[in-house]
Amino acid sequence: MNGVDIMRSLTVGTRGSELAVTQTNWVINQLKEVVPHLEIKTKVIVTKGDLMQKSNIPLSKIGGKGLFLKEIERALLDGEIDFAVHSMKDVPAELPPGLKIGCIPIREDARDCLISKGNQSLDSLPSGAVIGTSSLRRQAQILAYRSDLIVESIRGNIDTRIRKMNEGSFDATVLATAGLKRLGWTEKISERISVDIMTPAIGQGALMIECREQDDELGQILSLLHHAETAKVIAAERSFQQLFQGGCHLPIAAHGQVIEGRVRLTGMVAEPDGSKTFQGVIEGDDPVQVGRELAVQLLDQGAGIVIDSVKETIQKAVQNR
Numbered sequence: 471m472n473g474v475d476i477m478r479s480l481t482v483g484t485r486g487s488e489l490a491v492t493q494t495n496w497v498i499n500q501l502k503e504v505v506p507h508l509e510i511k512t513k514v515i516v517t518k519g520d521l522m523q524k525s526n527i528p529l530s531k532i533g534g535k536g537l538f539l540k541e542i543e544r545a546l547l548d549g550e551i552d553f554a555v556h557s558m559k560d561v562p563a564e565l566p567p568g569l570k571i572g573c574i575p576i577r578e579d580a581r582d583c584l585i586s587k588g589n590q591s592l593d594s595l596p597s598g599a600v601i602g603t604s605s606l607r608r609q610a611q612i613l614a615y616r617s618d619l620i621v622e623s624i625r626g627n628i629d630t631r632i633r634k635m636n637e638g639s640f641d642a643t644v645l646a647t648a649g650l651k652r653l654g655w656t657e658k659i660s661e662r663i664s665v666d667i668m669t670p671a672i673g674q675g676a677l678m679i680e681c682r683e684q685d686d687e688l689g690q691i692l693s694l695l696h697h698a699e700t701a702k703v704i705a706a707e708r709s710f711q712q713l714f715q716g717g718c719h720l721p722i723a724a725h726g727q728v729i730e731g732r733v734r735l736t737g738m739v740a741e742p743d744g745s746k747t748f749q750g751v752i753e754g755d756d757p758v759q760v761g762r763e764l765a766v767q768l769l770d771q772g773a774g775i776v777i778d779s780v781k782e783t784i785q786k787a788v789q790n791r
């Protein structure tokens with residue numbers, strides 16, 4: 471890539487988690503390579519999601535996307551920071567007015583991975599082994615594949631979850647491969663789970679850089695990190711998700727690939743106990759259309775009934791808090 475000669479002093483806002491800071495630093499380094507004269511300061515911002523993680527209420531029961539974003543978006547709009555790096559997976563369907571997607575950089579490995587005591591794989595775990603996850607998507611797919619395993623809720627950042635597994639009553643946990651790779655912790659991975667067994671979360675492994683709508687100069691800088699192929703599959707995955715009107719707290723998954731210029735999207739919706747799964751694959755040229763068509767296909771099979779009942783359960787849990 472050619473360097474661009476822009477002098478500007480920027481502030482990036484980030485959550486304080488080790489993963490958030492690592493992802494932000496990755497972006498800073500990428501930017502400095504293409505725009506050597508940039509000066510970038512980092513400002514750590516505490517979000518509601520970070521505070522909730524210290525509590526015992528499962529995030530799936532709090533519901534709603536954007537728990538990790540609100541305070542950061544406030545800081546963007548107030549001009550306290552100029553841009554922010556988010557895990558795509560945690561970004562809601564719509565951005566608030568005044569903000570835009572600065573770019574979508576190249577995606578890391580989208581697969582989930584198993585981290586287990588004794589380095590066991592999903593196939594070699596003994597019957598009755600306890601897997602810690604609070605993701606209904608992961609729970610449903612683990613149980614659909616191995617109904618003899620037990621899933622229990624586990625909370626916290628990546629390092630907390632791994633520690634809880636090693637110290638506590640869990641035999642294994644499932645995390646995003648991308649997070650572990652970025653943190654340099656791949657030696658902890660026991661198995662990268664095939665997308666044929668576990669469809670990844672919508673946007674998993676991808677980042678989204680957000681900035682102010684009117685900041686054209688920064689938009690131009692950020693566009694240097696944009697990865698068109700990633701953006702295409704993300705558009706398909708998110709368009710699929712949009713028809714279910716829900717985020718990563720629902721048992722919904724999608725994984726897009728670009729094959730000879732066309733998008734191939736696999737989608738999955740499941741009953742949280744894994745007793746029933748709806749799956750489909752659609753290929754096409756227009757990512758948004760592909761996502762929509764696939765969602766309609768699964769809705770026609772009855773996936774909407776499953777999702778509505780999961781939403782109802784979440785709603786009740788929120789009311790009873």
Ligand SMILES: NCc1[nH]cc(CCC(=O)O)c1CC(=O)O
Binds near residue numbers: 628718
């Ligand atoms: N919801 C938490 C979250 N948001 C992004 C990642 C990992 C990185 C990614 O998916 O890009 C994680 C943790 C995990 O699921 O293991």
